[in-house]
Amino acid sequence: MQYIQVTFSFAGIEEYQKDLLIAELADIGFNTFEDTPDGFAGFIDQAGFDETRLTSAMLQFEGEFEYQYTVAEIAAENWNEEWEKNFEPLIIDNQCYVRATFHPSQPQYAYEIVIDPKMAFGTGHHQTTTMMMEYILAADVKDKIVLDMGCGTGILAILAAKRGAGSLVAIDNDEVCYLSALENSDLNNISNIEASCGGKEVIPDTSFDIIFANINRNILLDQISDYSKVLKAGGSIFFSGFYESPDLDMIRKECESFGIRFIDRKKNGEWVAARFKKD
The missing domain is CATH 3.30.70.980 (YebC, transcriptional regulation domain)
Structure with a gap:
């Protein structure tokens, strides 16, 4: 390609x-x-x-x-x-070590993720991915059913799987990202991630406990109604890929119209990640 x-x-x-x-x-x-x-x-x-x-x-x-x-x-x-010439390993919250295939392993960290991007977004270095990973490290994902929208390399789903998620669906509309997510799942010996290529139309008719969506404001606003249909009552959504103003208020208002309540947010530079919960 x-x-x-x-x-x-x-x-x-x-x-x-x-x-x-x-x-x-x-x-x-x-x-x-x-x-x-x-x-x-x-x-x-x-x-x-x-x-x-x-x-x-x-x-x-x-x-x-x-x-x-x-x-x-x-x-x-x-x-x-x-990319290989410039990629440096990444440590998040002193718990998760993200490396490429050509870096040595660091078993002292609780979670190690091996990523080969293949032109796909999401190595953990961008602020939005980092904040989403911080949320996952703090969240209770054990045995949860998880949807990762705009999965890129699959790094968020992989981290959730390593933290004990029961089953995961990873979706991206870019074929390179879809294939990258499959390859990176194999690199990390993850067998419970089902990857699909497409957009909101390929979201399965499944009830999810948790949704990750690190995309951008416009796509999030377009897809919130679809997320609300598959998110369980009491389930959580973690969003990123946007700015605090005016993006967060726009997303918050749209979520509220579907009974999805704002909980808190993180900020890194100009980028924001936010946690919501369905009542």
Whole structure:
């Protein structure tokens, strides 16, 4: 599979502006981002790239900062070689050690996750994934039935499985992510994750105790009604992929219309994760 790499360089950009731009790019199909000395690079599969949509997204930031970008085709295997050069292991809450296949094991941690991203989002390094993993480490997931929407590499479902979840469904609309979730489940000797490729239409007719959804505000707002249909009374939803203002209030209001109550939130930089419960 071929990918498009769009490399941005900036002058005078603030960190929150960079985060806002990344969120806009995610809305139009970019699924992986990598910091560079002058900005960042975004990756999108070639079939989903439309430079007209990119230009339209950039217009929202006209006059706020100076930028340039270049577009190049890149093969998936080349991207993964570059990723391997820069990936560093990650430790979350001194409990979970996330590493690549080429890093040594660290058995002193309670949970070790091996990730090979294959262009899929979610190695734990992004603030949204980190906060969701912190929630999972603190939650009671033992024997629970779990749905992971927008699963990316499958890292959230894998951590929940390692913490004793009974059965898990992992869904992503990107075939690369779907295949990555399957591969990473095997790498971690996880056998109780059922992965599916698609969107809300492939959510099974199952009652879930817990739902993870680390996507973006617009998709979350569109899918909350679907989550409410399959979430058990008393069940929890953990959301991330958005900002505190105005995103959290919008998501909170939509959840309340379906009897899903806001409990608390985490914040890391400009990004927010939040916990909700169905009454």
